[in-house]
Amino acid sequence: MQRSSGVLLPISALPSPYGIGTLGKSAYEFVDFLSQAGQKYWQILPLGPTSYGDSPYSSFSTFAGNPYFIDLGLLIRDNLLTREEVEAESWGENPEQVDYGLLYRTRFRLLRRAFDRCGDALWEELDAFRWENREWLEKYALFMAVKDHFGSVSWTQWPDESIRLGRPEALAAYAEALKSQVDFYVFLQYLFFQQWDALRAYAHEHGISFIGDLPIYVAMDSADVWESPQFFQLDENRMPTEVAGVPPDAFTADGQLWGNPLYNWEALANDGYGWWIRRIEGAKKLYDMIRIDHFRGFESYWAVPYGHTTAKLGRWRPGPGMDLVSVFSARFPDLNFIAEDLGYITPQVRALLDGSGFPGMKILQFGFDVDGDSDYMPHHCCEKSVCYIGTHDNPTVLGWVDSLTPKERAFAQAYMHITPEEGWCWGMIRAGMGAGSELFVSQMQDLLELPAAARTNIPGTLGGNWVWRMLPGQASPALAKKLWQYTATFRRLPKAPEM
Numbered sequence: 001m002q003r004s005s006g007v008l009l010p011i012s013a014l015p016s017p018y019g020i021g022t023l024g025k026s027a028y029e030f031v032d033f034l035s036q037a038g039q040k041y042w043q044i045l046p047l048g049p050t051s052y053g054d055s056p057y058s059s060f061s062t063f064a065g066n067p068y069f070i071d072l073g074l075l076i077r078d079n080l081l082t083r084e085e086v087e088a089e090s091w092g093e094n095p096e097q098v099d100y101g102l103l104y105r106t107r108f109r110l111l112r113r114a115f116d117r118c119g120d121a122l123w124e125e126l127d128a129f130r131w132e133n134r135e136w137l138e139k140y141a142l143f144m145a146v147k148d149h150f151g152s153v154s155w156t157q158w159p160d161e162s163i164r165l166g167r168p169e170a171l172a173a174y175a176e177a178l179k180s181q182v183d184f185y186v187f188l189q190y191l192f193f194q195q196w197d198a199l200r201a202y203a204h205e206h207g208i209s210f211i212g213d214l215p216i217y218v219a220m221d222s223a224d225v226w227e228s229p230q231f232f233q234l235d236e237n238r239m240p241t242e243v244a245g246v247p248p249d250a251f252t253a254d255g256q257l258w259g260n261p262l263y264n265w266e267a268l269a270n271d272g273y274g275w276w277i278r279r280i281e282g283a284k285k286l287y288d289m290i291r292i293d294h295f296r297g298f299e300s301y302w303a304v305p306y307g308h309t310t311a312k313l314g315r316w317r318p319g320p321g322m323d324l325v326s327v328f329s330a331r332f333p334d335l336n337f338i339a340e341d342l343g344y345i346t347p348q349v350r351a352l353l354d355g356s357g358f359p360g361m362k363i364l365q366f367g368f369d370v371d372g373d374s375d376y377m378p379h380h381c382c383e384k385s386v387c388y389i390g391t392h393d394n395p396t397v398l399g400w401v402d403s404l405t406p407k408e409r410a411f412a413q414a415y416m417h418i419t420p421e422e423g424w425c426w427g428m429i430r431a432g433m434g435a436g437s438e439l440f441v442s443q444m445q446d447l448l449e450l451p452a453a454a455r456t457n458i459p460g461t462l463g464g465n466w467v468w469r470m471l472p473g474q475a476s477p478a479l480a481k482k483l484w485q486y487t488a489t490f491r492r493l494p495k496a497p498e499m
Contacts, residue, residue: 001336001359001438005492006041006211007034008392009444010056010456011069012098015472019091019106020098023195024071026472028202033475035206037483038493042203043211043441045392047196047286051221054100054466055457057293058219060144063136063282065192067111068103074195080114097467115187126183129190135278136223141185142171143223145178154221156239165238166226196286207494211338211441212287214279216294217244217260225261231268231275232261242303245311246343255302255311256460262303265320273320273327280328284335292358295339296349298324325356338386359439364432365390365400368412377415378435387437389428389446392456396445397425399452425449426486433490440492447483448474 014021014030021027034042048059049066056066075081089106092099118126130137143155150158162170175182200210218224220240225232233241244260246252268275283290299321304314328337341353341360353360362385367376374380381387389397401409401424412418418427425446432440445454445468457465487493 002495003438003492004040004494005433005440005442005487006039006043007037007444007447008043008388008441009470010045010392010466011047011066012045012056012466013444013456013469015095015470015474016071017091018072018086019103020068021469022069022071022073023192023199024073027071027199030475031199031203031206031208033480034208036477036480038487039483040207040492040494041209041211041289041439041441043291044213046213046215050100050466051219053462054098056213056466057215059215059222060147060219061136061140061223062215062218062279063133064140064189064223065196065286067188067192068107069195070111070188070191071195072110075114075191080117081110085110085113095471096469098469100467111188111191112184114191115184118187126187126190129193130186133189136282137186137189138175138182139227140223141182141189142175142178143226144185145181146174148181149174149178155226156220166229193285200286209288210286211289211291212283213291213293214283216292216297217258217262220259220261228275231264231271233264234261240306242314243306244297245302245304245314247302247314248312249344252460255314257304257308257311262301262317265324269320269323273324276324277327277331280332280335284332289336289338291338291340293340294343295341295353295358295360296343296345299346299349299352321352322355325352329357359384359386359437361385361391362387362435362437363390363394364388364428365394368404368408368415370407370411378431381435381437383436383438385437386439386441387432387435388441388443389432390443392443393459395452395455396443396450397428398449399455402452423449426482429483429486430490433486433492444470444475447479 009030010021011023011027012021014026016022016024016026031042046056046059047065047069048056048061049064050056051058051060072081072086076083076086089110090102092102146158146163147155155164158164160170163174203210229238235241240261242262244258244262246256248255280290298319300316301319302311302314303317304311337358339353339356339358339360341349342363362376362381364376364378364387367374367378390400394400395403404412416427416431418424422430429442429446432442454468456468
């Protein structure tokens, strides 16, 4: 990885007339913006179909794409929908926020109408797509069709035990009975990947690569757990014995109870980590670089007894360590990884990071403790690292500044030479650009100098997260020029390919 920079912007946060960001016109325009601004990377959040809570880190499948991101304008172009049909729907009153409840009520109705218009030529393409993705697509589509059949409840609550337990005769019977709905979910994945592949090709033509996020855990209510229960810590009724979280710390007295099922690492190892290999192969179809979320969980992970209401009474249990991490390097030598090495970091976690060879993360917002010399200060950003002002889980720069004590604020202002003329946002962008890290990534909200209300997510809370959206025209030529100037000053412009 050469010295470079990028911008973090979720697909959901793109402007569009359809209530949420999509893979259409605004996505292509944002690629143009990044190219004009001298950036190399567009970092996004997980692309999977979201479940309760709307978090991209809680998906019905680690392999599937989010149908909300399918661009309706492209379906109008392809004569699968009419403009009148699309404009007849309500897409929300606030263009700066996603209304997920409204999307759920309207989006699938239109997509089903598009599916009903499939012609013979499209069916041939669908059959080919189905065959190419047979390892995961059929079970995912059946999983979603059965969920619909049972009123969208979690698979652990399906009233028919035979399909809940995935017995072969039940799988065949439901696949036949729900064939139309199964085909519909195959169609949605076809549309998503068709649009994603076209956008990614356009980005590559313009020198832009994608950084994607791979959550370490998958959701309990997912096709992944339903289809492969042997790889998770479940009891005889296929309910979790312990679940994921993180222990109490200075920010959360109760810790964070994520609730994801934990892996059966012994079963995964006995399978040669085939499930993880397939997962990385799926992510490689989407991204050019993969950020592994909660990397420290590979060294040891916090396990909370199922049914507890907080993460206080968990315990540390050993993870697979280099046994798994070395598989990533051996099987995917041409794929770059970033290790999200935040949280409770021990010497053992640092040793695993060093052994992996992956760059870790430096978060500037964590760096300005007036009484210490934090590893996150710019002068400690080693070359083999990725520097961020903050991630999707942190406040915007202006929100962060408002949270500082007067002493902390004065120290940070003096260290980074923040001036009224430049302002806090661009002063911190300058500090990050100037750090020694090979890669610096800024959040779009900070380029736009937005307040705390534009924050993407507050960990450990439900409601009001993942909703911020950029407005049309905010990624302007003037902003691209300003970002290009900072990028050029700190020698992060992409280098021309060698001939």
